[in-house]
Ligand SMILES: Nc1ncnc2c1ncn2[C@@H]1O[C@H](COP(=O)(O)OP(=O)(O)OP(=O)(O)O)[C@@H](O)[C@H]1O
């Protein structure tokens with residue numbers, strides 16, 4: 001996939017359709033949508049009942065005839081029609097009218113590194129359904145690197161790790177292009193799942209999804225790496241009786257459960273470094289790894305990576321919105337045009 005800065009500058013809006021969240025940047029207006037990629041549908045009539053935040057709140061709380069669907073899965077649009085309906089609602093009538101007025105509406109979209117042609121097509125089709133006449137695809141790794149202000153256009157290596165909900169993407173970039181990269185099908189969701197499974201297996205406790213975050217915070221006291229017998233109290237529902245129950249959970253055991261999915265991420269970092277030319281690895285030892293994506297906020301993840309790699313690890317400011325902000329910066333022409341031409345993916 002190759003798209004030039006000139007083409008990107010002609011775009012009117014940019015979309016990052018993530019497994020967890022959908023973000024839209026409109027040229028001249030900035031980030032206008034940042035909501036969960038969810039839609040609640042009435043299965044009897046097919047009508048859309050809610051989208052975004054409100055639809056996500058309905059998860060697990062709906063009567064039988066209402067279903068909460070997620071049109072994006074694993075970083076790929078799996079239900080084009082539903083993704084279009086969701087985006088239309090998230091944008092709202094006023095923004096849609098503004099976009100409709102453009103004579104030849106052009107859109108930019110972030111696409112996962114190494115996305116196959118079918119996945120790319122699904123993203124393009126979704127935006128064409130929204131009225132775009134042309135869609136430019138940009139590798140998420142490049143968009144995120146630009147969005148967090150890494151000096152991608154310089155002839156020195158930078159390493160970025162995009163920690164999403166469904167995937168983790170890692171790359172070494174230099175001169176505006178990807179030198180080596182890996183996409184690992186493990187993200188924040190797999191980590192949440194590991195916590196939920198641990199409590200189910202070792203404490204016969206079912207954890208409502210909104211309780212996962214407080215537990216992660218409890219783990220953060222000394223970082224994901226700490227060992228020790230601290231305990232934290234968790235409320236949930238007994239697997240057998242279905243009654244409310246609280247248990248004291250050994251936080252170091254939960255940390256070990258989280259380590260299993262994280263091993264795949266560490267292997268990915270190792271592979272990217274092994275595939276990287278030695279001169280660039282020397283740059284990286286100083287600069288370290290920049291973490292972006294919502295899961296970069298997982299308490300203690302940065303410290304764990306520091307310990308495992310021996311490299312400096314930084315978390316971007318607002319890591320969750322870096323990709324879409326990067327697309328926005330490129331659309332608005334805020335980054336040097338020549339250096340990143342073409343944006344090789
Ligand atoms: N404060 C936080 N602590 C821990 N995890 C968090 C926090 N905030 C967000 N996350 C996690 O970040 C993930 C969402 O990140 P992000 O918005 O980058 O995903 P996405 O772009 O939708 O997914 P993908 O890029 O994989 O398609 C979720 O798994 C969520 O649990």
Ligand SMILES: [Mg+2]
Nearest residue numbers: 018019164323
């Ligand atoms: Mg993402």
